[in-house]
Structures are given as structure tokens and as C-alpha cells.
Amino acid sequence: MSSIGHPPWGAPTATAAGAIAVEEYGYGLGPPTGVLVLRYPPQAAVPDFPPDRDDFVHQLFWSPDGVLAVHRGDTSRFLSSAEMLWVRRGVVAEVHGLGRQTVLRVCVRQAPASLTALEAGVLAPEAEVGGRLLEIARPGVEEQDGLRARHDVLEALAGCRAVHLGHVDGGAGxxxxxxxxxxxxxxxxxxxxxxxxxxxxxxxxxxxxxxxxxxxxxxxxxxxxxxxxxxxxxxxxxxxxxxxxxxxxxxxxxxxxxxxxxxxxxxxxxx
Structure with missing residues (x-):
């Protein structure tokens, strides 16, 4: 699998990470109320998100058409398309896809208190939340529409019951x-x-x-x-x-x- 480094916080561009084309869509990236959406399209190999991640942003991971595997210390879980993973800034979690699938990675600096209180957790929002993310993970979206979607998504997630992913240091045996x-x-x-x-x-x-x-x-x-x-x-x-x-x-x-x-x-x- 290919490794993806720190998510950039910059203008919407098309970049490449190894052989994987990554689409980037940013809205209001100057102030801390902005959002960056990275879309990894279906590939023969889907990306790994390594533990040496950027602790400047909170992150949300979701695959609309596949399964994500999450590993944090001794805790492991497989997420279907009905579930999303929230990872607070500075928290280490390994995330990767299990097949040919789309993966969305959403980066934000600010979030509702109920989310920032959660280190890492699995959320199961209504289907409309995924739809809102897909709406802004494409070209041609106005910045105000992207920011409105950011607000709607975070507010919806803040109201979800979370399954906490605890961390027990598993060592390296x-x-x-x-x-x-x-x-x-x-x-x-x-x-x-x-x-x-x-x-x-x-x-x-x-x-x-x-x-x-x-x-x-x-x-x-x-x-x-x-x-x-x-x-x-x-x-x-x-x-x-x-x-x-x-x-x-x-x-x-x-x-x-x-x-x-x-x-x-x-x-x-x-x-």
C-alpha cells in the first residue's frame, strides 16, 4: 500500500501521492473555520494514513463504497460505509482501506466541543451527512456552499453517539x-x-x-x-x-x- 504524508492545508489543487491521484478541495482555508476535503478515488491500492500525522488539524475519515480498517494501540475495528471515524488533532490512529474504494479525508481546525472532547471514535450519522460530504468533494463548489456543508456535517456528527476507540500500547512484539x-x-x-x-x-x-x-x-x-x-x-x-x-x-x-x-x-x- 502507498503511504500518504501530512494533509496539506492550502488551495484546492490536484496532487499526487505516489501513484495515487489525490483531489483536494478547500473552503475558507485562511481562518480556522475552514475545511479541506481530500478525495482518494478508487484504485487497485488504496492509501495508508500513517501514524506520524499532522497534529494541527482534526480529521474525519469515511469510505462511501468500501471498508476502512482502523487500528489504535490494541483496539481494531472495521468500518462500513454507514460509519465514519473521527480523530482529534494530535491523536495517533492508523487508517487504511481494504480494497478498491473511494476514501474521503476531511481536515478541520475547529469543531464542536462534543467532538473535540473525543480522542478517536466511530460515528454512525444519517445518510444525508455522507451526501453532504460528497457534494463538496468535487470541483465547482462555491466557497460559501462548502462552508455551509462543513457546518452541517460537524453539527450532525456532534449529535451522534460515538463508540470510543481507546488506546492501549500494544508494543512491537x-x-x-x-x-x-x-x-x-x-x-x-x-x-x-x-x-x-x-x-x-x-x-x-x-x-x-x-x-x-x-x-x-x-x-x-x-x-x-x-x-x-x-x-x-x-x-x-x-x-x-x-x-x-x-x-x-x-x-x-x-x-x-x-x-x-x-x-x-x-x-x-x-x-
Whole structure:
């Protein structure tokens, strides 16, 4: 995946980050009441947003047509298009997409108190909020319309119930190295033995690290991660495609595992 550096706070331009064309749309960027919207269009590879992020702005992440994976310390979550991620300035969180998808990254200096009190959290606003963001993530929008949309979006988000993403320092042990790789690609078929060989530790050592760091075995952690990713993907993909995207070759095996985890079949879960 490509890495994206600090988001610029400047005039609306088209820039390139590696092989990824990034569209930038800024409104009222002089005073602190402005907003910058970065749009990463669907690509074969979607961007990573690294932890060495700019602490000058609060950020909002959303994918209207895909799944975002969020990792903060020991906390991980997959977000569907019905959810957005709020990250307060100065807070470290790793965000990346799981496929060919659009990603919006919104940067603001000022926000309502209920948002600035939140370090990092998942919000599930009404669909109209995403629509307002898409309206200003395109050329030809008047500055006053962009600023009005900024106000509407932030006010709507401020009224949402947030699921806080806490931070527990996970360290940099071998289990966390494997866990981070699986969050990037839940379908990764690498076995415990192969991971251990790559990391120059024994199978037993790696398994022991998983139990100590995550309270469960490698296999159980990978299964849970795959199923949580699947729950977000089902909003956009069929059951069969979702199963394959998270590493199941058998749809029936996926359905059985999903039903055990969530108490309902993937078809019913998707509605």
C-alpha cells in the first residue's frame, strides 16, 4: 500500500501521492473555520494514513463504497460505509482501506466541543451527512456552499453517539506484527508456522505472544478479525464475494463461522 504524508492545508489543487491521484478541495482555508476535503478515488491500492500525522488539524475519515480498517494501540475495528471515524488533532490512529474504494479525508481546525472532547471514535450519522460530504468533494463548489456543508456535517456528527476507540500500547512484539498484517489483509493465508519462521521465533513463542497480548490463540484471533471485516463488507458485497475476500474458500464454512459469531447468517445480517 502507498503511504500518504501530512494533509496539506492550502488551495484546492490536484496532487499526487505516489501513484495515487489525490483531489483536494478547500473552503475558507485562511481562518480556522475552514475545511479541506481530500478525495482518494478508487484504485487497485488504496492509501495508508500513517501514524506520524499532522497534529494541527482534526480529521474525519469515511469510505462511501468500501471498508476502512482502523487500528489504535490494541483496539481494531472495521468500518462500513454507514460509519465514519473521527480523530482529534494530535491523536495517533492508523487508517487504511481494504480494497478498491473511494476514501474521503476531511481536515478541520475547529469543531464542536462534543467532538473535540473525543480522542478517536466511530460515528454512525444519517445518510444525508455522507451526501453532504460528497457534494463538496468535487470541483465547482462555491466557497460559501462548502462552508455551509462543513457546518452541517460537524453539527450532525456532534449529535451522534460515538463508540470510543481507546488506546492501549500494544508494543512491537511478534504477535502485533502479525495482527497488523491481518488487519491490512484479513484473507492472508499465512500459517502460524510460516509467520513464526518469518519472524525468527518458534511456533510456541508466537502462540504464547498471541495469548498474552490478545487473550486468545492465533487461529481464534484471525477468525474473529476475518468475521468482523466480513460484517462491514456485507454492506457492499455478496455473501460469496465477502467469504472469498476474507479468506474462506468455502461459502458454507464462512456462513457457519459467521452465524456462530453473530447469531445470524450473513445473508440475514446484510438485510
Amino acid at each position: 511478534p504477535a502485533h506484527t502479525v495482527a497488523q498484517a491481518l488487519l491490512h489483509d484479513p484473507a492472508d493465508p499465512t500459517s502460524l508456522t510460516d509467520w513464526a519462521a518469518r519472524l525468527h521465533v518458534s511456533d510456541k513463542t508466537l502462540q504464547r505472544h498471541f495469548v498474552r497480548e490478545f487473550g486468545t490463540t492465533f487461529t481464534a484471533w484471525r477468525t474473529t478479525t476475518r468475521l468482523r471485516a466480513a460484517a462491514a463488507m456485507l454492506r457492499h458485497l455478496s455473501v460469496t464475494e465477502t467469504a472469498h475476500r476474507v479468506g474462506y474458500t468455502s461459502v458454507s464454512a464462512f456462513t457457519a463461522a459467521f452465524t456462530r459469531e453473530f447469531g445470524t447468517s450473513p445473508g440475514r445480517y446484510a438485510g
